[in-house]
Amino acid sequence: xxxxxxxxxxxxxxxxxxxxxxxxxxxxxxxxxxxxxxxxxxxxxxxxxxxxxxxxxxxxxxxxxxxxxxxxxxxxxxxxxxxxxxxxxxxxxxxxxxxxxxxxxxxxxxxxxxxxxxxxxxxxxxxxxxxxxxxxxxxxxxxxxxxxxxxxxxxxxxxxxxxxxxxxxxxxxxxxxxxxxxxxxxxxxxxxxxxxxxxxxxxxxxxxxxxxxxxxxxxxxxxxxxxxxxxxxxxxxxxxxxxxxxxxxxxxxxxxxxxxxxxxxxxxxxxxxxxxxxxxxxxxxxxxxxxxxxxxxxxxxxxxxxxxxxxxxxxxxxxxxxxxxxxxxxxxxxxxxxxxxxxxxxxxxxxxxxxxxxxxxxxxxxxxxxxxxxxxxxxxxxxxxxxxxxxxxxxxxxxxxxxxxxxxxxxxxxxxxxxxxxxxxxxxxxxxxxxxxxxxxxxxxxxxxxxxxxxxxxxxxxxxxxxxxxxxxxxxxxxxxxxxxxxxxxxxxxxxxxxxxxxxxxxxxxxxxx
Ligand SMILES: *[C@@H]1O[C@H](CO)[C@@H](O)[C@H](O)[C@H]1NC(C)=O
Numbered sequence: 091x092x093x094x095x096x097x098x099x100x101x102x103x104x105x106x107x108x109x110x111x112x113x114x115x116x117x118x119x120x121x122x123x124x125x126x127x128x129x130x131x132x133x134x135x136x137x138x139x140x141x142x143x144x145x146x147x148x149x150x151x152x153x154x155x156x157x158x159x160x161x162x163x164x165x166x167x168x169x170x171x172x173x174x175x176x177x178x179x180x181x182x183x184x185x186x187x188x189x190x191x192x193x194x195x196x197x198x199x200x201x202x203x204x205x206x207x208x209x210x211x212x213x214x215x216x217x218x219x220x221x222x223x224x225x226x227x228x229x230x231x232x233x234x235x236x237x238x239x240x241x242x243x244x245x246x247x248x249x250x251x252x253x254x255x256x257x258x259x260x261x262x263x264x265x266x267x268x269x270x271x272x273x274x275x276x277x278x279x280x281x282x283x284x285x286x287x288x289x290x291x292x293x294x295x296x297x298x299x300x301x302x303x304x305x306x307x308x309x310x311x312x313x314x315x316x317x318x319x320x321x322x323x324x325x326x327x328x329x330x331x332x333x334x335x336x337x338x339x340x341x342x343x344x345x346x347x348x349x350x351x352x353x354x355x356x357x358x359x360x361x362x363x364x365x366x367x368x369x370x371x372x373x374x375x376x377x378x379x380x381x382x383x384x385x386x387x388x389x390x391x392x393x394x395x396x397x398x399x400x401x402x403x404x405x406x407x408x409x410x411x412x413x414x415x416x417x418x419x420x421x422x423x424x425x426x427x428x429x430x431x432x433x434x435x436x437x438x439x440x441x442x443x444x445x446x447x448x449x450x451x452x453x454x455x456x457x458x459x460x461x462x463x464x465x466x467x468x469x470x471x472x473x474x475x476x477x478x479x480x481x482x483x484x485x486x487x488x489x490x491x492x493x494x495x496x497x498x499x500x501x502x503x504x505x506x507x508x509x510x511x512x513x514x515x516x517x518x519x520x521x522x523x524x525x526x527x528x529x530x531x532x533x534x535x536x537x538x539x540x541x542x543x544x545x546x547x548x549x550x551x552x553x554x555x556x557x558x559x560x561x562x563x564x565x566x567x568x569x570x571x572x573x574x575x576x577x578x579x580x581x582x583x584x585x586x587x588x589x590x591x592x593x594x595x596x597x598x599x600x601x602x603x604x
Pocket of ligand 1: 233238325328
């Protein structure tokens with residue numbers, strides 16, 4: 091009897107069954123996804139994780155579906171530092187990404203692994219969490235498993251994602267997230283408007299392909315479960331919630347819908363891993379401070395032109411500070427105060443009290459890490475949201491911006507010296523760090539809470555914005571204007587009729603009396 095009892099407890103966990111769909115073959119995206127895995131399995135839920143980059147030692151409550159066959163469709167080699175520096179590659183034209191993402195989704199969703207998975211009647215889920223990146227095609231998984239949909243977004247909120255759960259932001263006072271500058275002057279707003287028109291056009295153009303991929307990816311699986319596939323439009327705008335990797339400490343004070351929850355910084359572990367022994371020693375001994383230089387997980391410092399790199403090395407050699415540079419290969423004969431490391435435990439380096447400056451590409455994960463530990467930064471934005479992330483850091487006063495390849499290096503060196511000398515940048519970083527930490531609960535706890543809330547309330551219908559139910563012409567009151575115009579026409583007509591009647595009567599009377 092007792093044996094049976096124990097068996098029943100071991101066999102089933104009373105957590106929810108949650109599906110994570112994070113199909114982007116990029117390290118920074120998988121860092122965010124693995125944080126979902128960590129928080130949700132720690133909370134006792136069973137997680138199935140669809141990823142091109144499976145975790146090596148999965149925890150007991152995790153199952154993984156490997157979709158690495160899609161890796162070739164978005165090879166890491168396109169993110170080439172040299173091409174960004176020479177402006178040969180410009181990924182700010184985001185509409186160029188639509189067809190790439192469409193094909194990535196087609197290949198992933200229609201792969202044997204995914205089709206087998208979706209057709210298996212044993213697969214049942216309480217909610218599905220889908221990463222948004224320039225496509226909404228993943229939303230169909232909620233139709234397959236007949237469960238609520240939760241979007242995960244990796245940047246500061248913007249119109250493309252907010253219109254999925256509410257409506258776009260007002261472009262009159264919202265800086266464009268994929269723009270290079272932080273400005274709301276007439277020209278910038280005009281540019282912003284033009285970009286939106288362009289994007290809308292490309293979205294409209296890709297609409298038929300989207301529909302075709304949606305139907306071909308999901309129809310058969312949905313039918314095999316005895317259900318009917320709703321239209322793509324319905325499914326796309328039917329999310330229960332959006333969990334955004336944003337926070338006011340490094341964002342703007344946008345108005346946000348109830349279904350948007352800002353959980354920025356949830357990827358950082360509460361307990362920071364200890365530094366490797368040798369690095370710990372180097373950092374402890376750097377009384378004058380440590381400068382940490384990294385271009386992130388996608389961009390390679392070694393793709394910088396040699397001349398640029400040598401000038402930077404030469405400059406670093408003149409400093410009293412220690413420099414830790416994440417670099418893909420060792421460099422011979424470099425000054426003694428520069429340490430090149432191939433793999434960097436970034437949060438642990440930023441957490442060290444001797445770290446005084448972070449030189450970064452400006453990815454949002456790096457921004458949250460630097461905010462968590464209160465380290466000021468110099469950003470070298472290259473693509474995506476990096477420009478707007480750095481621009482906001484500059485505006486808030488804990489960062490400076492430098493465009494590699496476009497500005498003279500002397501300016502960079504002057505900025506570095508200035509930021510070492512002047513303590514105001516470190517003070518600002520500490521102020522914003524306080525704001526980063528000053529929340530009712532940790533972002534990880536919030537993540538778990540809201541996912542559970544969606545399951546408990548069967549799709550959190552009360553959070554759904556009424557804006558999704560109202561057609562665009564009603565939002566602009568065009569229907570009211572129409573009614574008023576018709577009324578005015580009717581009244582004008584009646585008045586005219588009455589007047590002509592009266593007038594003709596009067597003139598007839600007049601004629602008679604004469
Ligand atoms: C929309 O979401 C709700 C809540 O999860 C669900 O009950 C409904 O079936 C969904 N509708 C469509 C068209 O996907």
